[in-house]
Amino acid sequence: MRIDGNTKIRIDISNLGFVFLVVIAVLSTVAIYELVQLRYGSAYQKALASQDSSDICATPAGYTDEEWREHMGHHPDQYAQCLK
Secondary structure (H helix, E strand, O other): OEEOOOOOEEOOHHHHHHHHHHHHHHHHHHHHHHHHHHHHHHHHHHHHHHOOOOOOOOOOOOOOHHHHHHHHHOOOOOOHHHOO
């Protein structure tokens, strides 16, 4: 923004475009983060809460055997002994 001799305010369009793109990028990032948390955050908390520390291979409450086996398949390093 600059003031010329006639005291009119001129706005540099290239700066506005950059600011607009930054705002859109930040809003998009926040929106994607929130959507991921809505979709996966609750499932992760459910898995942690229902996990039996004495037997990690046992199907916890709230899961079918098939669902739990599928879940363990996504974490082969953590559940290697269960997937044999």
